[in-house]
Amino acid sequence: MENDETKLVSEKLEEWVMDKCQGWRDNYDSSYRESHEEYYRLWRGIWAKEDSLRTTERSRIITPALQQAVESSVAEVEEATFGRGAWFDIRDDYQDEGGSQDVEFLKAQLTEDMEFAKARSTISEVLLNAAIYGTGIGEIYLDEIKEHIPAIQTTPDGQTQQVGVMEKERFMVKLRPIMPQNFLIDPLATSIEEALGCAIDMYVPLHQVEQDQEKGFLRDVEVETVASDDDLEPDQDITVNTDARVRLTRYYGLVPRDLLEEAEDDELEEDEIAVALGDSGDDDDSGYVEAIVIIANGTTLLKAVANPYMMEDRPVVSFKWDAVPSKFWGRGICEKGYNSQKALDTELRARIDALALTVHPMMAVDASRMPRGSQFEIRPGKTLLTNGNPSEILQPFKFGAVDNITFTQGAQLQNMVQQATGAVDTAGMASMGADGTAAGISMSLGAIIKRHKRTLLNFQDNFLIPFVQKVAHRYMQFDPDLYKAQDMKFVASSSLGIIAREYEVTQLVQLLQTMPAENPAYQLLVSNVVESMNLSKREQILAELAKANQPDPQAQEEQQIRKQFELELAKANLQQIQLQNQEIQSRIQQNQVETQLLPVSEETDRISAIAKTLPADEFQQAIEMAELSLKQQELKVKENIVELQMRKPNGN
8 A cells, every 4th residue: 555655656656647648638529529529420321409500490311422532542542552462571770680570570570479469450540530620539558368279298298298278478569540539649749759748538348457456567556436528428328337437548749757657556665666767777857757647537546657668669550631830630531521411411411301391291271161079181192181172171281392403503512522632432432523524533533642641651651650650669579579679760661542543454455555565665564554453363373474584495595596506607607798898899909000001002002102213312312211210100000099098997
């Protein structure tokens, strides 16, 4: 039991935490509660009195336009996240000696444990909350479970063996989706990390508190049950048993250091207190410390310790469907389509009321001419007794038929819901384009897919990856036998959703139609088409395509031999051409020399003819001049021959 001094200090800590939580509760109630409750009703299709805009309105129908928008948008993000099997991957931040085996083992073990903890279903619920309320919130918590493993055990006599079950206790990290009505946060914060703190305020069964006390998670003090509070119930139509309920407030954030230290159990020794607080032994004079405080019914302190996690992170993750600047609470599907949904509901209810007056009109009755004591009632096959002509006594009020323009208006309002939310109605996809053509539909789908990708990016960066990181760190800290502590980087494996895949397949098919089959990129495009399609035997088809694209070794060898033969043949042809070219060049050179020598011989014959007619002395002089001229011409011819030889590459 606690002494009086500890109890007094504990009450101070409780007052500090509950005072913060109450202020955050007041801010949420005044700013978001009413709208969140209405978003929930519209998604559920629940009519409320405030939905009636006219006193004469009788219809209570809620159109499913917003429901369809929420469910189709959530399904698109779910398909993008979980449609391909593996929804996260692990990258090693450093190159260690073990290679990638440790990374693959961690990924396989983490995937198995998350499947056991039903992480996909809880994440899907968080996505649904984000689509309805604008913000999805999840709490990460530890649960101690007993794992039963089949094993062969030896009997006490040691002679025989029998099949039995081995029981093993271990920690399991789980995710708990949190409704916005049960989440409190500093209104000035835009994220959980930068807030002073946050709290989860909700009702839990009494036996759950008692089980956590038995496991040592909570202090062993008496906890009383309380009556329910409508502020914490998301659905007021659900009747629950309030006899075994406890209002539990789990606070994660900064608290005054002196209040936390003094609020610890006085039965702990000083060194044990340091361990419980997560104190490393250094002197920290800061006024605040990151802590976890759990309070029952606003008065009973069940836990008050410094943040025990090795990364000192808060066990809460959240993301916004669409971000609102400088606000923690985001903008969801219901908020986007709220006005169009309300207009559509009003138009449809008015049409139904008008149709009821047309099909079942009001009747005017002359009561003085009806039998005494008769009650006027109209039903099929009923006989009415009148004192006179019934056509004069009974007169229906004639109403005009419902104008067909109301149906056009309804279709336009439903289209407005789709435009506001970014959801796609596959049945009315043709109406999305301005002209109803394939180009118009393609442009509309392209814009819608971009909006889904933005939401998917918010989900990956702010929820999915931090969630996987926190889970891995919890296992590294509390289950070191299976999870070796190491530096890992987690990435999302999300891809395109259903609509985005269909859009991509359409574009790829159009590109294939413009490309010949022998093009190297053709087979790559075919593989991408199959990859984007949701086929039952997709992996088998991809394997066969990859096998078909691989060349036959025998055919590849024959082709290589053929190419080598063609290369040798080309070399031989080239050598023959070169020889022929040399021969042609030699003939050209010989013809040039003969052509140059021909004028010399003709000049010699001319000089000899002239010399015969001259005297002896003049003849001798002429001969000497002729010889000199011939020598000069021969020298010139020889110089030309040398020049031609130097121009040839081989010198021939």
